[in-house]
Amino acid sequence: MELFPIGLVHSSVRSRSDMPVQGVDAEIEIFPRYAGGLSSIEENSHLILVCWMHEAGRDILTAVARKVSADLPEKGVFSLRSPVRPNPLSVSVVRLRGVRDGRFLALANVDLIDETSVIDIKPYQAGWDCVFSATGHDRxxxxxxxxxxxxxxxxxxxxxxxxxxxxxxxxxxxxxxxxxxxxxxxxxxxxxxxxxxxxxxxxxxxxxxxxxxxxxxxxxxxxxxxxxxxxxxxxxxxxxxxxxxxxxxxxxxxxxxxxxxxxxxxxxxxxx
The missing domain is CATH 3.30.1330.130 (60s Ribosomal Protein L30; Chain: A;)
Known part of the structure; x- marks a missing residue:
């Protein structure tokens, strides 16, 4: 299995501990060789961003949602959105604010630190990706x-x-x-x-x-x-x-x- 970064996150947040729960405005730089893949991307208001969380631990199977409180119950990482997991991939929905110079994407609600590698980008489609009836744990x-x-x-x-x-x-x-x-x-x-x-x-x-x-x-x-x-x-x-x-x-x-x-x-x- 081989993964190749297609770009980088440029964010004002450089430490995981400083990242707000809701993320921040940030820019994604797509490398020139992959810029052609952005054709027509501005037709979408939201995107699914897949990134590699390079600073995350990979040897942990249970964790706590420490962004909220360290004394919450411990859960398996597959039932959390914690960055620590065997394969630290981040999958998040972000708002596309604009495209600059054909390969720089201005985004909102990005919860990734500066210099995070971008693995893939997909258009968010409400009819397929939004499950309004979905339920989860009591928060x-x-x-x-x-x-x-x-x-x-x-x-x-x-x-x-x-x-x-x-x-x-x-x-x-x-x-x-x-x-x-x-x-x-x-x-x-x-x-x-x-x-x-x-x-x-x-x-x-x-x-x-x-x-x-x-x-x-x-x-x-x-x-x-x-x-x-x-x-x-x-x-x-x-x-x-x-x-x-x-x-x-x-x-x-x-x-x-x-x-x-x-x-x-x-x-x-x-x-x-």
């Missing part, structure tokens, strides 16, 4: 170990991945999701969390992207009217918008009480 414990900034960054990415852009509606949904997580004390993608969206389509999109709720899994309920309702077994949180600023940054720094009112009440659990 409640992991979320509780995250800093508020790390958790918000994750919510933003989930919302934008579904909605397509970071707009004011997405920002409001992120603030609502932060409050709901605190109220319910659990991962909002838990199968027992349901959502009744209000009138704003951007907020509704973002809440769907964050929670994974859909009519098919019966977690997306009828419209909440002019309110946004999130429910957990035995508890319901009703959010009513107040004075929403006109910029994303202003929404993300505003006090919750100025953005929305929230009423939490008990609700009868349905019998099966």
């Amino acid at each position: 409640t414990q992991k979320i509780q170990k995250m800093s508020p900034g790390e958790y918000r960054a994750g919510l933003v990415r989930e919302a934008v991945n579904y909605h397509g852009e970071l707009c004011t509606g997405v920002a409001v949904a992120v603030r609502v999701a932060e409050a709901a997580t605190r109220i319910f004390e659990r991962d909002l993608r838990h199968p027992q969390i349901s959502v009744a969206p209000g009138p704003d389509p951007c907020i509704a999109d973002a809440l769907i992207g964050i929670t994974g709720a859909s009519p098919g899994n019966r977690r997306l309920k009828c419209s909440g009217g002019d309110r946004y309702v999130l429910s957990s077994p035995g508890e319901e949180a009703v959010f009513s918008l107040r004075n929403v600023p006109e910029s994303v940054d202003a929404i993300l720094v505003a006090g919750e009480a100025s953005l929305f009112g929230c009423t939490v009440s008990s609700r009868p659990q349905q019998r099966r």
Whole structure:
């Protein structure tokens, strides 16, 4: 088995310990002999990037998600996104921002350090590569170990991945999701969390992207009217918008009480 690097990552991050969970903006340099393979790549908004994590350990089969917290449970590396693994290949979805001089790709959400070797690039195709119904482990414990900034960054990415852009509606949904997580004390993608969206389509999109709720899994309920309702077994949180600023940054720094009112009440659990 032979692998040949087709390019290099140029990033401002040079140490694995300094890499944010959500990655950074970076540039990929494709070597001249492979530049022809980039023809028409600008037609894609997102790419699948396959790289070789040259500093990662290769003799470890169990690890901890230390980027979040060192006291999380140990798991097998094949159930983690840890860089340590027998063959330290990185497979990540990145946003393509532009192409320069025919062989330099400007990318977002790159979680690879400077000088990482690029092994392959593939177009990301939503119809094939996105499994919206996919489920995973309960992230409640992991979320509780995250800093508020790390958790918000994750919510933003989930919302934008579904909605397509970071707009004011997405920002409001992120603030609502932060409050709901605190109220319910659990991962909002838990199968027992349901959502009744209000009138704003951007907020509704973002809440769907964050929670994974859909009519098919019966977690997306009828419209909440002019309110946004999130429910957990035995508890319901009703959010009513107040004075929403006109910029994303202003929404993300505003006090919750100025953005929305929230009423939490008990609700009868349905019998099966």
